[in-house]
Amino acid sequence: MEYADTVFYNGPVLTMDAAAPRAAALAATGGLISAVGAREEIERLRGPGTETVDLAGRALLPGFVEAHGHPLNTAFTLAPPALDVRPFGLPDGASVYRAIRRRLAEKPDEPLLAYGIDLLLQRDLEVPTRALLDELSPRAPLVVMTNSGHAAYANTPALRAAGVTRESADPEGARFVRDAAGEPTGEAHxxxxxxxxxxxxxxxVTPQSALAALRWTLRRHAAAGVTTVADLACAPAFLPLLEAAAHEPDVPVRTRAYLIGDEALAADPGRRFAGHAPAAELCGVAGVKLWADGSPWQGSVATSFPFKDNAATRRIGLAGCPHGQMNYRPEQLADLAAAFTAKGFPLACHVHGDVTADAVLAACAEAAAQDPETVRRLRPRLEHCGALTAEQFRRAAGLGATVSLFVDHIRYWGGVLDHDLFGRGRAEAWMAARSALDAGHRISLHNDGCCSPLDPLSSVSTAVTRNCDTNGEVYGADQRLTVEEALRAVTADAAWQLHLEDEVGTLRPGMRADLTVLTADPEAVPAAELRRGVRVCATYLGGRRTFAT
Structure with a gap:
């Protein structure tokens, strides 16, 4: 008999396998799951060298799959020496500027990136104009980035170092804001x-410090129960950094990169998709990423319905402009989708507004008209999907596309959507997870890297309760998921979106032993207690423990 390396017993095993959704014990051997079943059956696989893990009533699940993460961006924006000024830790503007001044007092001549301001959650925050940032840091570059990642503010030394002048051309799908005289204001979108x-x-930042920051980031993923994360904004130049981390013997998380899909990459004859790497390879390329529009918190999503006209929307730059805009013309999207499909790349497209969604779906339909089977095989993804309608979810499913939802928008910004931006009816239909499931999608839920605290259990809780923390309101009770559906969206179905469903995401023999141990069975606690009553206490990647409390 071949004995198991590790046996887990004395706790519920939630397999996410529809054929056998629950078990009492699990065995892992050589990095793979060797048996799942009754305790007495698994006990037979215990040998002299077998490690036994007494769950003591805790729950064993597949390792969480973060289908839309940003480990590279998180490494650069949250790990030292960057400064975290997000509203989750600094709820008001006064604390933001205190933190910036404190850092600048310590290191006045070093460049600084302060990441994470939110003009809609940090209500008293003074907008960081070029003049204000020059006063704070007259000599060294200072850049303050919004939590959405879709806008930033720079001082004069930063503009000078970046070579941004009145003559500078705007980058593809982006722009530098200019004053009436044509001078850059320091704001970028x-x-x-x-x-x-x-x-x-x-x-x-040096190669060594960048690798250290990425290690720090991946350890945070493991502490949240994540065993696989997709990087949805990987510049080709930074792919070697992900690969270097993956080759370290104690790497805690598997990564899959979506390359930034600009026109240069689309036109490069040497860039074709090489195919999906097996799960044993801890780094691989999974596709390309486009940003069809921006963020509702910046007013840069294209919707058929208007933004409100009030102090909040004027604060984010929407005065006299009730509709946001796309980053591309529809024909540009169609050309890029066709080019990357022809190269074999799975496409992931950032889309929030329903107008943007129509353009993205039209681009997918045009690509599918040329080769429908290839499009279905590639599983193009629509990312975030804030304002998508039930009809648009059905159209996406009909094309073979799939959707990934940033459902914690409801937890943190439900009140903003309701009171500041659109109104209650739009807030209730935002991130319409039930509509997506009803349309036939295998959805994933994500935290979008540093845009919200990394916590798949928070996504599960929000999808189940639709509760907003800031005001206690429930937005879209009819869009709630069951706990099982939400757990599948951070395990089995998220793995399917990354084309890893035959190796990770469910607990059955032959799958990778990617495991998460929770303090309690999430299907056995009241929905209101999911967020704070269930925690990650251990994580395993291929049977190797990467985190433990």
């Missing part, structure tokens, strides 16, 4: 422009 500014604030 969308990924390409924001990246140009943030890069100068991170000028002191």
């Amino acid at each position: 969308e990924t390409a422009a924001v990246t140009e500014l943030s890069r100068v604030a991170l000028a002191g």
Whole structure:
């Protein structure tokens, strides 16, 4: 008899396998699950060298799969030397500027990236104009990035270091805001422009410090129960950094990169999709990513319904402009979708507004008209999906596309959607997870990297309760999921979106032994207690423990 390396027993095993959803014990051997079943059956696999894990009533689940993460961005924006000024830890503007001033007093001549302001949650925050940032840091580059990642503010030294002048052309799908005289104000919108500014604030980062920051980030993922994370914003130049981390002997998380899908990559004849790496390879390329629109918190999503006209929307720059806009013309989206489909790349497209969704779906339909079977095989993804309608979810499913929802928008910004931006009816239909499931999708739920605290259990809780923390309101009770459906969206169905469903995401023999141990059975606690009453207490990647409390 071949004895198991590890046996888990004395707690519920939630397999996420529809054929056998629950078991009493599990055995792992050589990094794979070797048996799942009754305790007495698994006990027979215990040998002299077998490690036994007494769950003591705790629950064993598949390792969480973060289908839309940003470990690289998180490493650069939250790990030292960057400064975390997000509203989750600094709820008001006064604390934000105290933190920035404190850091600048310590290191006045070093560039600084302060990440995470939110003009809608940090209500008293003074907008960081170029003049204000010059006063704070007259000599060294200072860049303040919004929590959405879709806007940034820079001082004069940062603009100078980035080479941004009145003559500078706007990057593809992005722009530098200019005053009436054509001078850059220091404000930048969308990924390409924001990246140009943030890069100068991170000028002191070395390859060694970047790898250390990525290690820090991946350890945080393991502490949240994550065993696989997709990086949805990987510049090709940073792919070697992910690969270097993956080759370290104690790497805690598997990564899958979606390359930034710009026109240069689409036109590069040498760039074709090489195929999905097996799960044993801890780093691989999974597709390309486009940003069809921006963030509702910046007013940069294209909707058929208007933003409100009030102090909040004027604060984010929407005065006299009730509708946001897309980052591409529809024909540009169609050309890019066709080019990447022809190269074999699975496509992930950031889309919030329903107008944007129509353009993205039209681009997918045009690609499918040329080769419908290839499109279905590639499983194009629509990311976030804030304002998508039931009809749009059905159209996406009909094309073979799939959807990933940033459902914690409801937890943190439900009140903002309701009172500040659109109104209650729109807030209740935001992140319409039930509509997506009813349309036939295998959805994933995600935290979007550093845009919200990394916590798959929070996504599960929000999907089940639709509760907003800031005001206690429930938005969209008819869009609630069951606990089982929400758990599948952070395990089995998220793995399917990454084309890893035959190796991770469910607990059955032959699958990778990617495991998460929770303090309690999430299907046995009241829905209201999911967020705070259930915690991760251990994580295993291929049978190797990567986190334990």
